[in-house]
Amino acid sequence: xxLPLFPEHLNFPAHNASANDSSITKQIFFSTNVxxxxxxxxxxxxxxxxxxxxxxxxxxxxxxxxxxxxxxxxAMLSREEGLQYYRTMQTMRRxxxxxxxxxxxxxxxGFCHLYDGQxxxxxxxxxxxxxxxxxITAYRAHAYTLTRGxxxxxxxxxxxxxxxxxxxxxxGSMHMYTKNFYGGNGxxxxxxxxxxxxxxxxxxxxxxxxxxxxxxxxAANQGQIFETYNMASLWKLPCIFICENNKYxxxxxxxxxxxxxxxxxxxxFIPGLRVDGMDILCxxxxxxxxxxxxxxxxxxILMELQTYRYHGHSxxxxxxxxxxxxxxxxxxxKSDPIxxxxxxxxxxxxxxxxxxxxxxxxVRKEIEDAAQFATTDPExxxxxxxxxxxxxxxxxxxxxxxxxxxxxxxx
Amino acid sequence: xxxxxxxLRSGKNAVxxxxxxxxxxxxxxxxxxxxxxxxxQAMDEELxxxxxxxxxxxxxxxxDGAYKVSRGLWKKYGDKRIIDTPITEMGFAGIAVGAAMAGxxxxxxxxxxxxxxxxxxxxxxxxAKTYYMSAGLQSVPIxxxxxxxxxxxxxxxxxxxxxxWYGHCPGLKVVSPWSAEDARGLLKSAIRDDNPxxxxxxxxxxxxxxxxxxxxxxxxxxxxxxxxxxxxxxNHITLVSHSRMVSLCLDAAAVLAKEGIECEVxxxxxxxxxxxxxxETSIMKTNHLVTVEGGWPQFGIGAEILAWIMEGPAFNYLxxxxxxxxxxxxxxxxAKILEDNSIPQIKDIIFSVKKTLNV
Numbered sequence: 001x002x003l004p005l006f007p008e009h010l011n012f013p014a015h016n017a018s019a020n021d022s023s024i025t026k027q028i029f030f031s032t033n034v035x036x037x038x039x040x041x042x043x044x045x046x047x048x049x050x051x052x053x054x055x056x057x058x059x060x061x062x063x064x065x066x067x068x069x070x071x072x073x074x075a076m077l078s079r080e081e082g083l084q085y086y087r088t089m090q091t092m093r094r095x096x097x098x099x100x101x102x103x104x105x106x107x108x109x110g111f112c113h114l115y116d117g118q119x120x121x122x123x124x125x126x127x128x129x130x131x132x133x134x135x136i137t138a139y140r141a142h143a144y145t146l147t148r149g150x151x152x153x154x155x156x157x158x159x160x161x162x163x164x165x166x167x168x169x170x171x172g173s174m175h176m177y178t179k180n181f182y183g184g185n186g187x188x189x190x191x192x193x194x195x196x197x198x199x200x201x202x203x204x205x206x207x208x209x210x211x212x213x214x215x216x217x218x219a220a221n222q223g224q225i226f227e228t229y230n231m232a233s234l235w236k237l238p239c240i241f242i243c244e245n246n247k248y249x250x251x252x253x254x255x256x257x258x259x260x261x262x263x264x265x266x267x268x269f270i271p272g273l274r275v276d277g278m279d280i281l282c283x284x285x286x287x288x289x290x291x292x293x294x295x296x297x298x299x300x301i302l303m304e305l306q307t308y309r310y311h312g313h314s315x316x317x318x319x320x321x322x323x324x325x326x327x328x329x330x331x332x333x334k335s336d337p338i339x340x341x342x343x344x345x346x347x348x349x350x351x352x353x354x355x356x357x358x359x360x361x362x363v364r365k366e367i368e369d370a371a372q373f374a375t376t377d378p379e380x381x382x383x384x385x386x387x388x389x390x391x392x393x394x395x396x397x398x399x400x401x402x403x404x405x406x407x408x409x410x411x
Numbered sequence: 412x413x414x415x416x417x418x419l420r421s422g423k424n425a426v427x428x429x430x431x432x433x434x435x436x437x438x439x440x441x442x443x444x445x446x447x448x449x450x451x452q453a454m455d456e457e458l459x460x461x462x463x464x465x466x467x468x469x470x471x472x473x474x475d476g477a478y479k480v481s482r483g484l485w486k487k488y489g490d491k492r493i494i495d496t497p498i499t500e501m502g503f504a505g506i507a508v509g510a511a512m513a514g515x516x517x518x519x520x521x522x523x524x525x526x527x528x529x530x531x532x533x534x535x536x537x538x539a540k541t542y543y544m545s546a547g548l549q550s551v552p553i554x555x556x557x558x559x560x561x562x563x564x565x566x567x568x569x570x571x572x573x574x575x576w577y578g579h580c581p582g583l584k585v586v587s588p589w590s591a592e593d594a595r596g597l598l599k600s601a602i603r604d605d606n607p608x609x610x611x612x613x614x615x616x617x618x619x620x621x622x623x624x625x626x627x628x629x630x631x632x633x634x635x636x637x638x639x640x641x642x643x644x645x646n647h648i649t650l651v652s653h654s655r656m657v658s659l660c661l662d663a664a665a666v667l668a669k670e671g672i673e674c675e676v677x678x679x680x681x682x683x684x685x686x687x688x689x690x691e692t693s694i695m696k697t698n699h700l701v702t703v704e705g706g707w708p709q710f711g712i713g714a715e716i717l718a719w720i721m722e723g724p725a726f727n728y729l730x731x732x733x734x735x736x737x738x739x740x741x742x743x744x745x746a747k748i749l750e751d752n753s754i755p756q757i758k759d760i761i762f763s764v765k766k767t768l769n770v
Contacts, residue, residue, distance in 0.1 A: 134513065168546035175544040182512050182549065187536050193502050194537055197509020204465070204491065204515060211513075227502025234497070388543045389581055391550035392605040396684065398581075403722035411547070 054078045055348045059282045065265045065272035065302075071289035075281035082345045085127065085280055087359050089119040089338045092143045094367045095152050096311075099142070099159055103315045107375055108159045111173050111186075113140040117310040120280040120337035121244055122147050125212060127280070128287025134202065136182040136195040137214035139174040140244075140309075144214075148181035152366055156374035164373065169380040170388065189215060189222030192241070196232045199239035199300075210238040210294040212287075218249020220263050229267050229300070236299035240290045241267065243304045244277065250313040251322040264304035277305030278335040308335070387411070441624050447617040449591035450480050453598040454518065456630050458488055461516060464602060467494040467507055468520025468557075477522050478558065478617055504530035504555070508537045511553040511607075518602065521557035524573045524611065531576075538607040539582030554601045556610035559587070560654065560705045561754050563615065567742035572706030574653065577609040578682040578715070584636050585682040587611040589657040591621035593680055596634030604636065611682070613655045639686040641693070645675035648699035648764055651690055651716055653679040656703045656755060663760035672764065682712065690716060691725035700733035701763050705754055708737040736763050 055077055062070045096116040102108045115122070122143040125135075137144050145155050150166050158165030159173055166176050176184040182198060185191035195213025202209040215225065220243050232239045243263040247254055254261045264272035271293070275286040286303055293301045308331045312319025319328070345351045386398040386409035398407045444452075458464050470477045472485035472495040485493040496503040500521065507519035521527040527534065538551045560572040577585045584606055588594040594612070601608040626632060642657060643664055650660040657678045664674035675693050679686065694700050700720060702713035713735030720726060720733055739753045 136509075167544065167548065170546045171544040177545040177548045182509070183541075183545070185537070187532055190505060190532055190537055193505020193533065194509035194512065196502075197506035197511070198513040199509075200506060201510045201513035201515045204510070224499075224501040224505060227497070227499035228506070230497055230499065231502055231506060235494075388545075388547040390584075390606045391542055391547070391552075 050349070051079055051351065052349045055344075055350060057281055057344060059279060059285060060276045062276075062282070062286055063264065063274035065262075065267075065274075066269070067271045067273065070273055071275075071282075071285040075285050077281060077344070077350070079345075079350045081127075082341065082350055083355075083359070085123050086338070086341055086345070086351075086356060087363065088123050088147065089280070089341065090360060090363045091152060091366065092116070092119045092122065092146060093338060094363050095146070095155065095370070096142060098367050098371050099156070100311065100315065102156075102160065102371065102375070108173075108315075109161070111139065112159065112315040113173065113313065114311040114315070115140050115143040115309065117331065117336070118244065118246060118277065118307045119143065120283050120340075121242075121277050121305050121307050124277075124280040124283025125242065125287050127284040129210070129212060129291055131180065132207075133209050133291075134180045134182070134195075134198045134211040135214070136185065136191045136198060136211065138188065138191055138216060138219060139184070139186055140216070141174065141176060141184040144181065145176040145178060145184065149178040150176060150181075152370040153373050156370045157377050160374040160377075161379060162374060162377035163380040163384075164377040168384065170384070189219040189224050191215065192219070192222070192225045193228045195241075196228045196237055196239050196300075199232065199237040200235065202238050203236075208295060210240060210291060212240045212242060214242045214244060216249060217243060217245040217247065217254050217261075217263060218252070218257060220245075220266060221258055229270055229302075232300040233267075233270055236297060238294040238297075239300040240287070240294060241270070241300060241302040243302070244307055245304055246307050246309045248309075248313070248322065251317065253322065262304075264302055267300075267302040270300050270302050272302035272304065274304045274306065277307030278331075278337045278340065280337055280341055383408070441622050442628070443620040444591045444595075444623045445618055445620045446588075446591045446594045446612070447478070447480055449595040449621075449623070450598055450612065450617075451482060451484070453595045453602075454481065455484060455487070457599060457602040458484065458492060460630070461602075463514065463516045464518065465492040465494065465510075465515060466518045466520065467496055467503060469496055469498055469522050471495060471520050476520075478614060480612075480617065481520070500526050500529040501533060504533040505537060507553055507555075508533050508551060511538070511551045512541070512549055516552050516602065518554045518556060521555065523562075523569060523614075524557050524559040525569050525571055527555065527557070527573065534577070534583070534607070534609070535580055539580050541582075542606070543582055550605050551607050552605045554598075554604075554608045554610055556598070556601075557612060558614040558617075559611035560613055561615075561738070561743060561750075564745065564747065564750065565743075566745040570743035572704070572738070573609075574611055574682050574704070574706055575711045575715070577611075578685075578712065580683075582607065583683060584608045585611065586636055586680065587653040587682050588680065589616070589654055589678050591619075591623055592627045593634065593640075593678070595623070595627060596632050597636065597680065599631075600633045600636050603633070608636070611654065616655050616658075619658075634680065637681045637684045637686060639680055639689040640678045641675060641689070642678045643674065643676040645673035645697065647673050647697055648701060648768060649675045649677060649690065649693040649697045650701050650703060650760070650764070651677045651679060651693075652703040653682065653712065654705065656705055659755060659757050659760060660703055663757045663764070666757065666761060667764060672768065672770070674764065679712075685715065685719065687716075687719045687723060690720065691723055694720065694725040695728045698728050698730040699767050700729065701736060701760070701767055702733070703736040703755055703760055705738050707740050708735060709740065711735070711737060713737055731767050731769065734763055734767055736760055 096114040126147040154166040161169045174186040199211040264274040276282040386407045395410045398409045471481045472493040475482040507517040561570045660676045
């Protein structure tokens with residue numbers, strides 16, 4: 001019996017709203033889409049010959065630990081890649097901001113850890129690996145759920161706890177999964193040994209796949225991470241450890257938490273590199289470099305991505321008691337990953353302002369539709385309460401809140 | 412002279428064996444197998460059957476297992492499938508869970524379950540809860556096994572019973588074999604189960620031999636998880652127990668039988684899911700219940716069984732309050748006399764039975 005059970009729909013592009021739309025809405029939607037695609041054809045046709053198809057950019061040199069040489073100092077970016085990265089990062093940004101809004105309206109409850117500011121990390125990493133590789137991260141996971149094949153609709157519906165959520169409403173913000181993406185993990189640091197275990201399976205099954213294993217600057221001090229470094233190195237597991245250093249572990253700055261803030265060196269016997277996590281090209285090239293290292297059988301490698309989160313640790317943290325608004329504003333104006341990419345593309349004539357605005361509008365629409373779905377989709381049925389305890393198990397009884405209540409559980 | 416006699420005898424045995432085989436067909440060849448060997452054979456057969464199964468833990472490979480349970484496996488299967496880990500439970504338990512998530516079927520050995528406390532977050536939060544949290548997208552086919560409960564002279568930090576701790580958590584199956592047959596059938600079922608299974612062995616039982624019928628020796632002999640077994644039929648009182656305490660119950664029953672008291676001894680085999688039905692059916696026959704466990708009394712296995720019985724149909728059949736025989740509510744002492752008096756003895760079971768029956 002094959003193991004689950006990555007439902008077919010996850011491999012398809014975004015769900016259409018058609019199931020719930022009235023026919024009039026469908027017609028309007030259809031006609032505006034037709035107009036828009038006509039415009040796009042016109043715009044593209046006019047500008048196809050004008051844009052630079054590809055450009056090379058200088059990227060920051062990475063600090064190296066136990067490595068003779070690092071990633072290249074230049075990165076090539078094609079127009080298609082640039083537009084795709086821009087669209088994905090913008091989608092992430094808008095999705096997180098929408099989540100912020102819904103949380104303040106109390107439509108999302110519980111934990112909500114937002115990723116805005118760090119988009120270059122998620123998109124850059126995915127650009128450096130394949131979908132057939134594996135990835136695991138901690139709780140700031142919405143963006144990774146997206147890059148690993150989730151749709152905005154099902155991510156948002158999971159945040160609002162609806163049956164259309166990626167985990168049917170049973171996981172919430174921190175427990176989203178897709179094929180080759182192992183969450184979304186709530187216990188700080190626990191995902192790191194898990195990731196090494198996935199890497200062990202990759203090596204065992206001999207499919208030349210690797211596992212990207214992410215954790216934050218706060219988690220970097222966890223003992224189990226050092227246990228994992230040891231075993232991953234001993235057994236030469238194909239594991240890229242990535243520390244997303246956004247300078248604060250909840251409310252504690254890195255200087256107050258770590259005796260050594262050189263996170264890329266903390267792997268000791270594991271080679272490491274420190275990467276500008278706000279530059280998507282830097283992240284991509286470093287990831288490619290690291291992936292090559294793993295796939296050649298050299299064992300694990302460690303990357304520290306220096307990045308920044310605009311929001312507080314979670315929605316219950318305003319994020320200004322332990323850092324200044326000036327600091328946040330400075331990063332936003334000087335190092336924003338989306339602005340950086342946009343500036344690069346515009347100044348090299350790789351896209352037009354209108355084109356990027358067009359993408360912004362489309363992204364906004366996608367997020368609006370997703371939010372609409374996420375707020376109107378019904379909550380999971382009570383029948384689902386006790387399901388999914390065991391896989392591949394005959395139906396069983398689960399005790400309810402009192403001895404007379406016997407609930408049904410199916411796999 | 413003696414050696415010649417031995418030689419002749421062995422020759423005669425060989426001839427008899429051949430004759431038996433040729434002319435009488437093969438009668439059921441029961442053998443004596445220790446719990447240790449039963450576990451070893453079960454793992455060997457499952458490793459052979461499914462390439463995705465592998466064993467990891469401290470000293471499981473080159474040392475042949477701290478208690479020799481994995482003897483010979485490394486020699487047969489090599490480094491890829493029998494993995495010695497450093498002394499880092501949290502790390503290697505997490506690695507095992509991750510490997511299970513990515514398609515392998517690990518057996519993660521804890522040298523004793525006392526050390527599993529270091530890794531308990533991985534067992535509960537990463538293994539047990541994941542299938543539910545992912546609404547069925549991600550399963551975790553893993554077995555955590557190792558000796559549990561009191562041993563001999565190893566004192567407080569090495570003697571705790573974790574049946575109640577793991578038995579508390581939804582998403583886990585928790586199994587506690589007693590005999591060699593239990594060990595074999597339940598370990599095979601656990602390895603073939605697609606869910607996290609906590610497999611609680613007992614160090615003092617490893618060397619105990621049991622008769623194993625030919626049926627039990629077959630490669631596909633499985634004992635279903637969640638079903639108890641009645642080891643001894645009786646009419647007067649039900650004794651419910653798990654693991655090594657089943658031996659004590661049977662010994663107590665033998666003594667009581669001489670006085671005309673017939674005990675029905677139930678071997679739980681599985682802690683979670685609890686086979687309440689088997690216990691209830693027995694109580695409806697005997698009208699009396701005593702549970703026997705090695706662990707501490709508070710919030711323990713016996714406490715759970717008694718609560719089930721209170722809430723279920725068997726309550727009306729009880730002629731006396733159900734009671735528990737448990738370990739003494741103290742950390743395990745070292746000195747032999749103190750240790751012996753910290754866990755249930757046969758006399759404690761007999762005493763409790765007689766008190767319950769008011770004789």
